[in-house]
Amino acid sequence: MAQQSGLGEPRGPWFISPDLDPAYGGPGNGGGDGSGPGRRWRRIVLTGLVVIALSILSGGLAGGYVAGQDGATPQASASPPAVPPDMVGAAAQVVPGVVSVTVASGGGMATGSGFAIDDQQHLITNDHIVAQAGAAAASAAPNASGTGTSAGSEPSVVVETPDGRQMPAQVVGRDPGSDIAVLKVAPAASLAPLVLAKPGATKVGEPVLAVGSPLGLHGTVTAGIVSALDRQVKLGNNRHRAVQTDAPINPGNSGGPLVNARGEVVGVNTAIATIDGKGSIGIGFAIPIEQVQQVADTIIGKGG
Incomplete structure (x- = not known):
């Protein structure tokens, strides 16, 4: 197999995730009885979201009633936003x-x-x-x-x-x-x-795609953003300065490109952070393209 x-x-556990802060409901928070501070904060946030949702719903109903009184036909709720065309084009260019x-x-x-x-x-x-x-x-x-x-x-x-x-x-x-x-x-x-991004062109917050074969599923594309640059991570026995992303990457993505909306490679996907070694938690790391290009040029120059 x-x-x-x-x-x-086996790569992920090489990046050691920090212990969860007790304030966020991590290990050691509360006694398992639902009375810890993390649980209370979640209840407060949930209550606030319910109030906001009810306010939006009541406002929409009131608006529909006023529109009906004016002889206008109430409009159906808006459909989910379409995928940005630049990301669709980037995927078509890279795959x-x-x-x-x-x-x-x-x-x-x-x-x-x-x-x-x-x-x-x-x-x-x-x-x-x-x-x-x-x-x-x-x-x-x-x-x-x-x-x-x-x-x-x-x-x-x-x-x-x-x-x-x-x-x-x-x-x-x-x-x-x-x-x-x-x-x-x-x-x-x-x-x-593939086109390689120019050195220093990658920005925090810009949209990116991770392309590869997670679990053998060829040509898989997932989306996210650049979460951080120059993130210091320890992978294996070496320390790296990595591009951090929340684009979902999984076993089999390793070695594939992380690309921006122009279809330019900004990094090579290489690892994810895990908690207790249990899969992706939305924190992935890619080797910056500047380093990749320098190493690749050296290897090709020596090996043909």
Whole structure:
């Protein structure tokens, strides 16, 4: 079975979430009897929301009555706002350049996402996707003496293109420190290279899309905003300055692009925060595109 890597399990717990503040109903708040301060605040907020909802409803009814008295036909309630057309366009622009990545090594397998960055069909993904397949094989295979582990065979990488074709990929180079790896596929893949955002152009609050293959669901697009820039996070044994986002990302999204409304890549999705290791809580992290581009250029320059 393929190991969904990079986000949640096993990647997520590497980011250690702080303990919940008791004032927000976290661990240690109250005694489980519903009398804690977090519970009381929730009741107060809920009561306020009910009052607001009733006020809006009564105002709408009064407006409809006045309109009827004037001979006008009351209008139906407004439909939900449409998806901004720029985000629809960004998704259409990006999805043709995003692939699913499967890495097998001996008895180990890991999956994630990647995306094309040039006409030579170089792809960006996360290094830990490649590394985890090798680590899983090493932990499963005894060495020649029958004790310890063996590193297993060289990893075999296969990508699945947006149109469903599966193609072998070459590992051009890896940089564990930045968690970036560069792959390369044959020209026949015809992947559309994604545009990289300019350094320093990303702004807090701007809308973004996370694109990838969460749980093997190819071409999945989820939306959110840039929550913070230069967020200091500890991932594995390294500290990173990351782009924080609330766009939903899950196992299998790792290595995929985080893009802005213009379809430009602002980061590479790599991890999520978790509470007790239990899935996404709406706090994700992406490697900033400035760092990604610098590392990728170095790898491609050395490896071709």
